Each structure stands twice: as structure tokens, then as C-alpha cells.
Amino acid sequence: MDNVLEIENITKEFPGVKALKGVSFEVKRGEVHALVGENGAGKSTLMKILSGVYTPTTGKIRLDGKEVIFNDPKQAQQLGVSIIHQEFSLIPYLSSVDNIFLGREKKGANRLLDRKKMRKEAEEVLQRLNANIDLNKPVAHLSVANQQFIEIAKAIAIDTKVLIFDEPTASLTGKEIDKLFELIEKLKADGVTIIYISHHLDEILHMCDRMTCLRDGEWVGTREVKDVSKQDIVKMMVGREIVNVFPEKPTGNGKAEILLDVKRLHNKSVADIQFSLKKGEIIGIAGLVGSGRTETVRALIGADPAQEKDVYINGQKVDIKNPTDALSHGIALIPESRKTQGLVLNMTIKNNISLPILKDLSSFLGLINKKKEDGVIEKSIQDLLIKTPSSQQLVKNLSGGNQQKVVLAKWLNTDCKILIFDEPTRGIDIGAKEEIYKLMRNLADKGLSIIMISSELPEILGMSDRVLVMHKGRIKAEINGTETTSEKVMYYATGGGDV
Ligand SMILES: Nc1ncnc2c1ncn2[C@@H]1O[C@H](COP(=O)(O)OP(=O)(O)OP(=O)(O)O)[C@@H](O)[C@H]1O
Ligand SMILES: [Mg+2]
Known part of the structure; x- marks a missing residue:
């Protein structure tokens, strides 16, 4: 040739x-x-x-x-x-x-x-x-x-x-x-x-x-x-071997208290959604594209309208009308499309990351604590292995995978109790994935709760304490993390179990 x-x-x-x-x-x-x-x-x-x-x-x-x-x-x-x-x-x-x-x-x-x-x-x-x-x-x-x-x-x-x-x-x-x-x-x-x-x-x-x-x-x-x-x-x-990208799952968090209880969620894209999320738990939502995974979480945080919505946090009924309400209840959605929903491309890495946490970085007079801000930003760049000459680089000049890391960094620093990730590692290399999985598990160990939508089966299997499988707008199965196999997930994701 x-x-x-x-x-x-x-x-x-x-x-x-x-x-x-x-x-x-x-x-x-x-x-x-x-x-x-x-x-x-x-x-x-x-x-x-x-x-x-x-x-x-x-x-x-x-x-x-x-x-x-x-x-x-x-x-x-x-x-x-x-x-x-x-x-x-x-x-x-x-x-x-x-x-x-x-x-x-x-x-x-x-x-x-x-x-x-x-x-x-x-x-x-x-x-x-x-x-x-x-x-x-x-x-x-x-x-x-x-x-x-x-x-x-x-x-x-x-x-x-x-x-x-x-x-x-x-x-x-x-x-x-x-x-x-x-x-x-x-x-x-x-x-x-x-x-x-x-x-x-x-x-x-x-x-x-x-x-x-x-x-x-x-x-x-x-x-x-x-x-x-x-x-x-x-x-x-x-430049090194990676044997297992997934951190070990904790055993015995099954007894933890329920933080989020979705008793009912129903709109034009999803039907009869019901699930709960424990403190410190990572739930994976699996399913094919178009199965209603993103639609479910969008309805939950009020980004899309819902005809019926009965949601409780710590046992208290909450009324989440829009994403701002969701944030005030400690729920953040980290969207799948970094370009249209997650980032301001013409701003620096620093400004993108500090945007959602400006309140925490400011004194009561509204002045930003520069030193604190720099500390947070530098830590994010290190933790997530963001490859850049400095935090002043414009996000549009970063490689695709590094832009995705900035999206994650932006939300990992907020004080939310419930983080919802939609395809968190899309476009991310295997070394950085390992770091991101570790960060997610650390957050869960600290008591945060995580919902992770993913099309990557290994990621679903490797990270979830519990897996929800969706098909045609409904949750078809709920599988315990230790009992999840790719065969089971695929079975339900492709409509198996339907009567
Ligand atoms: N227009 C630009 N201005 C400044 N730096 C840039 C520009 N385009 C790319 N870079 C830098 O060049 C380097 C290589 O980027 P490139 O996009 O080629 O990476 P990549 O291998 O495609 O990564 P990924 O897997 O994340 O897509 C990165 O450090 C990136 O920040
Ligand atoms: Mg690239």
C-alpha cells in the first residue's frame, strides 16, 4: 500500500x-x-x-x-x-x-x-x-x-x-x-x-x-x-498502566437515609417516574438515546414542564418550578452539551468556574476574595488535570475534553447536595476519567448524592450503587449495584420485560 x-x-x-x-x-x-x-x-x-x-x-x-x-x-x-x-x-x-x-x-x-x-x-x-x-x-x-x-x-x-x-x-x-x-x-x-x-x-x-x-x-x-x-x-x-479506572464501591450504604424522593413525575416525554436517592449514593440512569433519561432530570429540576410532580427532599414536599428553585434546594444539573448549556466559551477558565460560586467567594460587602478564588481554581485545574497554560485561558481555546472538565469543575465546587451528571465523561481520556470517577466517589463518601446518566455501560456498572434502566420514557428496572450486569441493563434498555 x-x-x-x-x-x-x-x-x-x-x-x-x-x-x-x-x-x-x-x-x-x-x-x-x-x-x-x-x-x-x-x-x-x-x-x-x-x-x-x-x-x-x-x-x-x-x-x-x-x-x-x-x-x-x-x-x-x-x-x-x-x-x-x-x-x-x-x-x-x-x-x-x-x-x-x-x-x-x-x-x-x-x-x-x-x-x-x-x-x-x-x-x-x-x-x-x-x-x-x-x-x-x-x-x-x-x-x-x-x-x-x-x-x-x-x-x-x-x-x-x-x-x-x-x-x-x-x-x-x-x-x-x-x-x-x-x-x-x-x-x-x-x-x-x-x-x-x-x-x-x-x-x-x-x-x-x-x-x-x-x-x-x-x-x-x-x-x-x-x-x-x-x-x-x-x-x-x-505513559502508565491503568488497571482499574473505577474506585471501589462502598459496602453497606443501603441503610442511609433517603434524601430525594421522587414519588411521581409525569410529562409529555416521561411517564410514571418514581425513584429515591439516598444520602451518599450514586445512582446510574441507563438507557438508549431517546429513552427519556435527560427528560426525566430536566422535568425534575423544572427545566421542562411536568403535568404531575410529587417530590420530597428530606421528607419535606418541595415545589421545584425552575432550575433556580432546584439550585436553592441544592440540586444541580450538569448538562450533556457543553457547548450550548454548560460554558461561556468567550470567558476564561477562571470566570467559568467561579460563576456559580461567586456568592461563596464574596465577603458580606460583595467583594470577591481573590486569594480564595485563585485557590479554588488552581485546585480544580489540578484535580481534573485541565491542560492549560493558565486559568486565564479562554475556554474556547481548550481542547474538547478539557472544556468538558471545566464544565465539571464549575459544579463540583458548589455546595449542592444533589449533583446530576448527564454523560459526565463524554470526550474525556481514560487517565482523566479515572480522576473524575475518584472525585465523584469522594463527593459521595462525603455525603453528597449523585445521579449519573450515562450511555457508557462500563461507567454505569463501575460507578453506580443502584441502576435505573429506562425505555420509552419509563423506568423499566431498578437493579442493585452489585447485581448489575451489562446483559441485564441491555435487556431492559431494549424493551425486555415488557408485557
Ligand atoms: N485556538 C487555540 N488557541 C490556543 N490554544 C489552543 C487552540 N487550539 C488548541 N489549543 C491548545 O492546543 C493543545 C492541543 O489541543 P487539541 O484540541 O489539539 O487537543 P486534542 O488532542 O484534540 O484533545 P481532546 O481529546 O480533548 O479533544 C491544547 O493544549 C489546547 O488548549
Ligand atoms: Mg480534540
């Missing part, structure tokens, strides 16, 4: 950050090449260079043996390199068709937009993807998974030699991931070369031919995937 891409001694500097320090490796024609590394290792930056989003500070790229310099993504696309970004780049208020053809609209003989033709082509592409999506809706109204498919459709609607996926499965689950894998197989059979970034090492072992690892902006190695184990990849990534 010959090389489709040769990356030679690429460096990239941002103010205060050397994101890439002389990276070289080759990508063979027709292979699926994985790119792995910790959060902030430089993966997205390198791929943005390959796809014309950034120009390298120094170094060369050869495509089909010829040196290329891409001034913008359009040029890269024309020469055959396309990228599906980690952060979506869709225009929310435009329809799917308009998004797919953005910047390369089809015009008819009368030079007007040929909507029919664009629609037909969009339909064909989505058919290739096996995706059934309402093309008329603005993409903002589509599910995250469908937005992802539109993003993919946008890239494969163009003839491409090299297609880069930057963490494509972060927002997909089960069937959708299978669909994506099928698509990648198909593209590969058509001769397209794929570069695949993921923190899911199983996917890499399953799908990829070769892999390259970056650490701290440097190339660590390129290997045949068949020659490496999961442990080998982890070791290349973090």
Missing part, C-alpha cells in the same frame, strides 16, 4: 501553547488510521491542519506524494481532504439540506438555487448513511445523533480521498454507532482513507488498521492495531 498522506515534522504554536512539536507519520491509502492521545495531546489541532482550518507553524504535508499548502478548508476539500469536527459546525437555523450544501449550493440554468436537485442528492447521501431524517426541519430541532449524521452527510456529499472523523461517536449510541461503522466499512471499500480520532479504545481495536499516538504534542508511535492490546494503547497514551 502506498501513502496517501505524509506528515513531516509539523509544529503548531498558539500564544503560550506548543500544541504540536514536530510530528511525523504516514497514512496509507485505503486504511482506517486511528489517532489517539490524552485530552490536549494535539489530535484535533493536527487534523485541523490536515483539513486546512489551521496552517502549521512549520512542517510539510504531502498528499499523493505532492507537497500541499491548504489556505482554507475549501481548498483542502477540493484536493480531497474533509473533516467531521469534534464540535459541530452546523448552522442551527438552516435545514439539513441547506447545511449539507452550504458553500457549494447547486444552481440551475436560471442561476437560481436548484432546491430539487440539492434535496435529491441530500436524500441519496442520507440513504447511503441509512439515516432517516426529516430534511425540512432546522437542524437545531434534530437530535444530537441526527445532527451528527447531517455533519457526516455534509462531508461525504463531496468526493473525498481522506475523511477525518474527530470523535464521531461521542454523541452516538448503540445502533447509531453500528451504522457509522458500517458506513466506514463502505467508505473504505470505496477506497476512501479514514483517519479516526476516538477515546473509545474498543472502537479502535474493532475498526482500525493502524494507530498513531500523540502525547503532549509529540509523536509517541505508530503501530498495526492487530499487534497492540488495549493496555498497550493506554500505556502509550498516558
Whole structure:
């Protein structure tokens, strides 16, 4: 096999950050090449260079043996390199068709937009993807998974030699991931070369031919995937072995008192929800995308309306009308979408983290205790391994995984009694996951109660003292942490047990 891409001694500097320090490796024609590394290792930056989003500070790229310099993504696309970004780049208020053809609209003989033709082509592409999506809706109204498919459709609607996926499965689950894998197989059979970034090492072992690892902006190695184990990849990534990412579960907290008692919760998305949460307990909510997990907690905290809601905290009935009420009762929801719900991207790390705790940081005159603030921020950066030159860095300049860590830090410092995490470790590397799990368990040991929605079964199994499994808006099963198996969870999550 010959090389489709040769990356030679690429460096990239941002103010205060050397994101890439002389990276070289080759990508063979027709292979699926994985790119792995910790959060902030430089993966997205390198791929943005390959796809014309950034120009390298120094170094060369050869495509089909010829040196290329891409001034913008359009040029890269024309020469055959396309990228599906980690952060979506869709225009929310435009329809799917308009998004797919953005910047390369089809015009008819009368030079007007040929909507029919664009629609037909969009339909064909989505058919290739096996995706059934309402093309008329603005993409903002589509599910995250469908937005992802539109993003993919946008890239494969163009003839491409090299297609880069930057963490494509972060927002997909089960069937959708299978669909994506099928698509990648198909593209590969058509001769397209794929570069695949993921923190899911199983996917890499399953799908990829070769892999390259970056650490701290440097190339660590390129290997045949068949020659490496999961442990080998982890070791290349973090420089040490990780045997068990999950902290030990406490035994015997079954006797703890009930803190939150949801006796009834009912709205247009969820039905007959009933569960309780003990002090110091971690409950996992499992289920497929669309099973009502996020809807349940949103209804609970008053972010969505509920027709019926009967909720008690410490035995007292509470009336939670909106998320502010929830906060005043000590309940915080850490949302799944960091970009739209969790962060102010144009603010610094420091300001993002101190925002919800300003009251605690201020004296009675309203002055912020700077020293205390700095202490809290520095501790968060250390605890969560946030990779940044300083706390003054703008959040938008952080890598995807490090942005997610700021979301977590923001809420871990509040004095809430009940923390609800929605997909807390999405996009986070395995080393940092270990730290986050430890932090969560420490909080629970201190008496906080945690509800964790997760699509990652290992995380559900490894962290939960109790698991609720949802299907079609209802809780189908409640399983004790020690008795949870992936088979049981999947059985109920896919509708098993229904009469
Ligand atoms: N526009 C920018 N300005 C300043 N620094 C940046 C910018 N983009 C990236 N960086 C920094 O470059 C480094 C590499 O970031 P990059 O996004 O490539 O990491 P990554 O490997 O994709 O991580 P993740 O797994 O979290 O997505 C990080 O330290 C990041 O903060
Ligand atoms: Mg990235």
C-alpha cells in the first residue's frame, strides 16, 4: 500500500501553547488510521491542519506524494481532504439540506438555487448513511445523533480521498454507532482513507488498521492495531498502566437515609417516574438515546414542564418550578452539551468556574476574595488535570475534553447536595476519567448524592450503587449495584420485560 498522506515534522504554536512539536507519520491509502492521545495531546489541532482550518507553524504535508499548502478548508476539500469536527459546525437555523450544501449550493440554468436537485442528492447521501431524517426541519430541532449524521452527510456529499472523523461517536449510541461503522466499512471499500480520532479504545481495536499516538504534542508511535492490546494503547497514551479506572464501591450504604424522593413525575416525554436517592449514593440512569433519561432530570429540576410532580427532599414536599428553585434546594444539573448549556466559551477558565460560586467567594460587602478564588481554581485545574497554560485561558481555546472538565469543575465546587451528571465523561481520556470517577466517589463518601446518566455501560456498572434502566420514557428496572450486569441493563434498555 502506498501513502496517501505524509506528515513531516509539523509544529503548531498558539500564544503560550506548543500544541504540536514536530510530528511525523504516514497514512496509507485505503486504511482506517486511528489517532489517539490524552485530552490536549494535539489530535484535533493536527487534523485541523490536515483539513486546512489551521496552517502549521512549520512542517510539510504531502498528499499523493505532492507537497500541499491548504489556505482554507475549501481548498483542502477540493484536493480531497474533509473533516467531521469534534464540535459541530452546523448552522442551527438552516435545514439539513441547506447545511449539507452550504458553500457549494447547486444552481440551475436560471442561476437560481436548484432546491430539487440539492434535496435529491441530500436524500441519496442520507440513504447511503441509512439515516432517516426529516430534511425540512432546522437542524437545531434534530437530535444530537441526527445532527451528527447531517455533519457526516455534509462531508461525504463531496468526493473525498481522506475523511477525518474527530470523535464521531461521542454523541452516538448503540445502533447509531453500528451504522457509522458500517458506513466506514463502505467508505473504505470505496477506497476512501479514514483517519479516526476516538477515546473509545474498543472502537479502535474493532475498526482500525493502524494507530498513531500523540502525547503532549509529540509523536509517541505508530503501530498495526492487530499487534497492540488495549493496555498497550493506554500505556502509550498516558505513559502508565491503568488497571482499574473505577474506585471501589462502598459496602453497606443501603441503610442511609433517603434524601430525594421522587414519588411521581409525569410529562409529555416521561411517564410514571418514581425513584429515591439516598444520602451518599450514586445512582446510574441507563438507557438508549431517546429513552427519556435527560427528560426525566430536566422535568425534575423544572427545566421542562411536568403535568404531575410529587417530590420530597428530606421528607419535606418541595415545589421545584425552575432550575433556580432546584439550585436553592441544592440540586444541580450538569448538562450533556457543553457547548450550548454548560460554558461561556468567550470567558476564561477562571470566570467559568467561579460563576456559580461567586456568592461563596464574596465577603458580606460583595467583594470577591481573590486569594480564595485563585485557590479554588488552581485546585480544580489540578484535580481534573485541565491542560492549560493558565486559568486565564479562554475556554474556547481548550481542547474538547478539557472544556468538558471545566464544565465539571464549575459544579463540583458548589455546595449542592444533589449533583446530576448527564454523560459526565463524554470526550474525556481514560487517565482523566479515572480522576473524575475518584472525585465523584469522594463527593459521595462525603455525603453528597449523585445521579449519573450515562450511555457508557462500563461507567454505569463501575460507578453506580443502584441502576435505573429506562425505555420509552419509563423506568423499566431498578437493579442493585452489585447485581448489575451489562446483559441485564441491555435487556431492559431494549424493551425486555415488557408485557
Ligand atoms: N485556538 C487555540 N488557541 C490556543 N490554544 C489552543 C487552540 N487550539 C488548541 N489549543 C491548545 O492546543 C493543545 C492541543 O489541543 P487539541 O484540541 O489539539 O487537543 P486534542 O488532542 O484534540 O484533545 P481532546 O481529546 O480533548 O479533544 C491544547 O493544549 C489546547 O488548549
Ligand atoms: Mg480534540
